[in-house]
Amino acid sequence: MSLDRHFVRSVERSSLKTRYPRTVGRNARLGSHGSGGVDDIVVLRTDTGKVGWGLVAGSVSADQAVGRSVAELIDPGRGVRDDSLRGLDFALHDLVGQIEDLPVHAILGGHGPSTVACYDGAIYFADLDPDESPRGVPAVLADCAADDAAGYRAFKLKIGRGNRWMDRAAGDARDIEVTRAVREAYPEHRILVDANDGYDCAGFIEYLQAVADCGLYWVEEPFLDDAADLARLRQYLREAGSATLIAEGESNPELETLLEIAGRGDIDVLLMDVVSFGLTSWRGVMPRIAELGVRASPHAWGLPLKTLYAAQFAAGLGNVDTVEGVPGETLGVDTSGYLWRDGELTVPDRPGFGLPLT
Structure with a gap:
């Protein structure tokens, strides 16, 4: 070069x-x-x-x-x-x-396909707003409908309402109600859930038991990282015959600890943020992750640009089955090189990230 x-x-x-x-x-x-x-x-x-x-x-x-x-x-x-x-x-x-x-994905090695599945990361607690007149579960379904119309075929549902915003029992019941309502409305869509550490292990297993027939693709950050609790969760999923994956590592990741837990088979997907953890750091650790048989899906919430970075990452480093989508637009950037169709994002062969400033 x-x-x-x-x-x-x-x-x-x-x-x-x-x-x-x-x-x-x-x-x-x-x-x-x-x-x-x-x-x-x-x-x-x-x-x-x-x-x-x-x-x-x-x-x-x-x-x-x-x-x-x-x-x-x-x-x-x-x-x-x-x-x-x-x-x-x-x-x-x-x-x-x-x-x-050269496109960034080629610089990274071109180890993955140029098209990657992309889930909707924007399904939050719309049911709780506004405070004076909460809209309930139909508000979450309305957000799903809007994003389905925008091309998403997978939803990541935020759960954990009983951690802060509702009584514990009522919040857990609402989490179950929302999960079941979205599954009923979208029987063919992939559903993921993210508790942002809003449960303890026992409570989360009770949630899983209540939605066992919903076919969750993964559970993300169900509770504060704890090796014993993650092992307990894995044992529950195994005994239940569930294919649901365990995804961890977004929040304040202690990398060596996560890799050790993953090596025992108690984490399936690592989620360190694409930007704050960094592309160089991901490049350094990916061979170890792949050797453990663990998948990667860098956290991208907050910025649509991070989703595009994650797609380049997936095409370049491989070992990624899905990336986090952030509905929206970035003003002042030409993103037209990226093809978005039916829940999948295809990266361009334009030089660099293929994102000219306008």
């Missing part, structure tokens, strides 16, 4: 606005997630006129990059060369693609 002939001339900070199609409500731990937000990006320009950009994945200092060759900053086979450069992780991967006229 010719990366040693391109020198970074400038590092520019900017921001992009995300807009969701509706206000996204509460989950088991947090209040309303709003209707979008503003997030930082970094734009790298070289003395040869090449431009790469990406979401900021940590602290960024222009002094770390300006005047240095791209080859000094990133090894295309491994990722950024120094932890101090992690804030430039996505911008540097994009820049390599622009220089070499």
